[in-house]
Amino acid sequence: MFRYFVALALALAAVALRLVLDDALGKTGVSIFLAAIVAGGWLGGVGPAIFSIVLLHVVHGYAFREPPGMWDTSLPGVVGTVAYYVVGVAIGLLSEMRRAAQGRAQQEHAQAVAERERLHSALVCIADGVLVADAGGRVTLMNAAAEAMVGRRLAECRGLPWREVMALHRGDDPQQPDLPIDRLLAGPAAIHGSSLLATPCGPPIPVAYSAAAVRSPDGHADGAVLVFRDESERLRTEQALRNADRRKDEFLATLAHELRNPLAPLATGLELLKLSASDPAVVEELRAMMDRQVQHMVRLIDDLMDVSRITRGKLELRRSRLELTDVVRQAIEAARPLIDQAQHRLEVRWPQEPLPLYADGNRLTQALVNLLNNAAKYTPPQGRIELSVERSGGEAMVTVSDTGIGIPADKLDAIFDMFSQGHENSESGHTGMGIGLTLVKRLVEMHGGSVQASSPGQNQGAAFRLRLPLLPEAPAAPGGAPNGRCPSPLATRRRVLVVDDNADALITLSRLISLLGGDVRRAHDGLEALEVARAFQPEIVLMDLGMPRLNGYEAARRIREEPWGQGVMLVATSGWGQDADRARTAEAGFDRHLVKPIETSALEEVLHGAGRHGAERLAR
16 A cells, blocks of 8 residues: 555656646656656556556646547557556566565575574584585584584684594594595595594594585585594494393303203212112212202302392392391301312401391392302312401491402403403303302492402402491391291191192102101192192192193182182292292282292291191181
């Protein structure tokens, strides 16, 4: 609307001017109207131009023409009138085209500015370094990541040759420079590679880069963009993964070796039992050996399971007030067979005062046994092992040192890592699985303590110093000393049903329960167990889980559905002992979950607790 007001004002001004100058200009005064039409069309466009033409045509026809009238029908009059209209419309069209072109130019400019801002924001935020150079290889732009990696600011680098700003060298030959931007400006459209980036201070940084040429419409290289990334962390991660994979392979090989070691004397011992059954002394010697080897395998498997539980945060401590010296004595007793077997001399320095702890005695014993066994394994025969217990401020300190093969200096930092092997080939013939010291560290840290390893070097022994917070005041202890249970003989014979599809496991377990005072029946699967139980009415059922025809879970559910099965103590016996496995057996109706191989003390506890358990279950 404003453009029409401008056209009207110009037309009125033209009329006023012609009125003033009409006598002087005569017929040429009409040129004033043409000027107004041209100005209105140029400023306002086609619409205002036509509006000016029509308005001034009317004014001219009735105010300045003789005789008055809109149209002069003479040829000159028609040509002149048409010329006015054509000129006005043409000027209006040119004006519209000019404005459209200006609008497009402004829009394109705004888009270019927005694109530049987006690009600038992207360059600022991107974690990779970006360097832009012109056709002469001079720096025009660097983002913050590039500034950080080259150690220089854009303000001081702009206009400098890019080779002076960042020095790249070939990874396979650090003496040779790598010049991707120079190569781009001379030929290819894009380059990818890796190099070493020299830094003002510190070692070179390994970088991976991609570079692309910026080309004009005629194909000429106007510049280049280099994007580069610090590869240090990725290379470290890849190396760590390779090391972990190597340690995993070593661990699996060592695990197979460690499990075969006890299996070999067990297999030989079974053959000797066949040949020496009539010699009680030989039989007793073989029995003791087999017991030691089985316990060794159990400890290996228990360590694996404990490390898994700790890693997943599933291991819970059962704390009570205890004396550290009691824990140490139990650890020495457990480790004594391996120490005596290697003919080591164990020297113990006891504290002069009580060292009370609030801790899980069994887990601390396990940690100390691992340290003593570790010292015994890695010390040549007839070596010396020292164990000292003392107070250090508000902490108890236990040090286990030996005269063994020591720990290389480059392995000290990683000795507590999972699957870490301190030695490729142990001179004592023991390699270990690389989890014992990991377990020690995790268990001690769960108690709020710490453990450190030290060694003067190869074949100069090693020492492990364990620190635990002392208990200033004894809290209410939810239990006695660790491992303090002493089962009493059975007052009455318990009716026990043993269920297992493994014939050897079924025979040995049922015979052991008979020796402990149980009245035993056997079943080979879940269906047979139900049939035997209906007639036998057992007080205790020890049942395997994975069996044909009917598994242990379903058999337990069916027993609980029977009237005689309400007070029965159901005990799951399985090689699986994770928390999820225990939760599943509890859901099926089992009261206890014993992990194979089952310890005699656990069986005694089940037999002694059966009567009380049945009464409590029936009272619910």
